[in-house]
Amino acid sequence: MSALIEWLHRISIHINPEQVQTATEQAAQAGQQAAQAVAQMDMPALLALAAALGWVSGFRLYAVVFFAGLAGLVGWIPLPPDLHLLQHPAVLATSGALLFTEFFADKIPGLDSLWDMANSVIRIPAGAALAAGAFGLDQGVMTMVAALLGGTLATSSQIAKSTTRAAINTSPEPFSNIGMSLVEDATAVGALWLATQHPVLFAVLLTLTVIALAVLTWVMLKFLSAVLRRLRSFFSSKPSSTSSIKEV
Numbered sequence: 001m002s003a004l005i006e007w008l009h010r011i012s013i014h015i016n017p018e019q020v021q022t023a024t025e026q027a028a029q030a031g032q033q034a035a036q037a038v039a040q041m042d043m044p045a046l047l048a049l050a051a052a053l054g055w056v057s058g059f060r061l062y063a064v065v066f067f068a069g070l071a072g073l074v075g076w077i078p079l080p081p082d083l084h085l086l087q088h089p090a091v092l093a094t095s096g097a098l099l100f101t102e103f104f105a106d107k108i109p110g111l112d113s114l115w116d117m118a119n120s121v122i123r124i125p126a127g128a129a130l131a132a133g134a135f136g137l138d139q140g141v142m143t144m145v146a147a148l149l150g151g152t153l154a155t156s157s158q159i160a161k162s163t164t165r166a167a168i169n170t171s172p173e174p175f176s177n178i179g180m181s182l183v184e185d186a187t188a189v190g191a192l193w194l195a196t197q198h199p200v201l202f203a204v205l206l207t208l209t210v211i212a213l214a215v216l217t218w219v220m221l222k223f224l225s226a227v228l229r230r231l232r233s234f235f236s237s238k239p240s241s242t243s244s245i246k247e248v
Helices: 002-010 017-039 043-074 081-087 089-105 111-133 141-168 175-197 199-247
Strands: none
Touching: 043 081, 043 089, 043 111, 043 141, 043 175, 043 199, 081 089, 081 111, 089 111, 111 141, 141 175, 141 199, 175 199
16 A cells, blocks of 8 residues: 555555544444445345345336335445445446436337337346346345246236336327326335335235235226227228228
């Protein structure tokens, strides 16, 4: 360290050695505190974090990446070592910019479905990767379990979001679309907080939510199927009506 300070002095960059030592000690202390906080996370807490990261990634990937990284950076929640990269300034800047774009794109009827289609290819693998990162690559079996859990939950929430939005977009007014988008925004932040503060309660609520969304997805698919049948019958009846007019 002293050699580095001397070299900086030679190029006219003056640094107080005592300040450097103080900053180093503070960084080491913060690292120890973060390591202790992560060590206190038991298996239910890690599973809840993995499930939250995976599930939210299916409908708000950029939000969960940004808020998890920001919360870990300021010390609100302890992040496992393999998720510390979410705290990197480049990751925060990129996810923040994408979150800003998604916040508005997701509230415009029609554009929201196009945005979902464009981002569906990344949400599911990202959900699996984030969930696996909660355990780290050196955990073997549990890392694979977390990846499968995160990918499955991301798939379920992605399908539920896309189906629900397609049904909502059949209505001409934009308010239901905006309302649903705001609910998703709040759910993303709330799920991350609940998973880190009350993991058991989060697990129960997540299970009930996944079941309810599965039922809702089935109902929405039936509704969309009925709408498509009516559209087909409407357009197929127009030529016959036109031909009957010509015969008269």
